[in-house]
Ligand SMILES: Nc1ncnc2c1ncn2[C@@H]1O[C@H](COP(=O)(O)OP(=O)(O)OP(=O)(O)O)[C@@H](O)[C@H]1O
């Protein structure tokens with residue numbers, strides 16, 4: 001349903017020191033697929049290009065080379081509106097995901113499509129999926145919630161678009177173990193009940209093993225491996241072994 005072929009992204013920035021434009025290749029010839037009803041994880045250490053890749057899929061960033069297609073249609077041919085109803089991203093930092101000046105109720109209402117008749121019921125349906133209730137959230141402001149709660153609210157807001165693809169950028173990063181498994185259960189439920197195709201971005205390969213069907217491993221913008229869990233567990237690549245060993249050391 002999502003196909004990424006030979007994607008290359010170069011960041012250009014002006015270096016005042018050398019008085020010239022410098023280029024940095026953040027993604028180099030990356031190809032993979034997200035199949036229907038499957039969970040894909042994108043793994044790599046900090047700076048490997050994970051967020052860059054996610055933003056490109058949401059058409060939030062331009063790219064130099066390659067093709068990104070959703071349902072066989074190039075994302076460049078989608079309108080902003082169509083794309084926002086097709087792919088939603090939950091950003092890395094739950095603390096900045098909501099406008100601090102608006103109540104959560106206000107932010108959620110703003111995100112609902114005009115065509116939905118009973119907006120309140122629709123929002124409640126999505127809040128229930130993340131184990132939250134309207135009366136506990138509507139009149140409150142973002143700072144009145146914990147990181148984990150904000151993360152769940154951000155998931156509910158993304159679901160208001162009924163997206164075909166949900167990209168969660170490091171959803172477990174700032175959470176304790178209990179909240180991590182809670183969020184993981186919520187994603188499992190969303191996959192089953194909403195038939196949403198999910199992309200997880202994480203640097204923690206062990207949480208990816210728990211939830212994914214396919215895994216893409218990036219290192220400095222290069223594809224190290226794209227395969228299923230069994231393939232990756234038995235791979236002898238040094239970087240993959242390091243990622244696996246790092247998570248066992250933490251546990
Ligand atoms: N706007 C930008 N301009 C220039 N370079 C950038 C820009 N955004 C990101 N980069 C660089 O591109 C590389 C990939 O960044 P990206 O944010 O995609 O990494 P990441 O894998 O998401 O890392 P993390 O795990 O820390 O979130 C990094 O080296 C980063 O410094």
Ligand SMILES: [Mg+2]
Nearest residue numbers: 050051052092
């Ligand atoms: Mg990132």
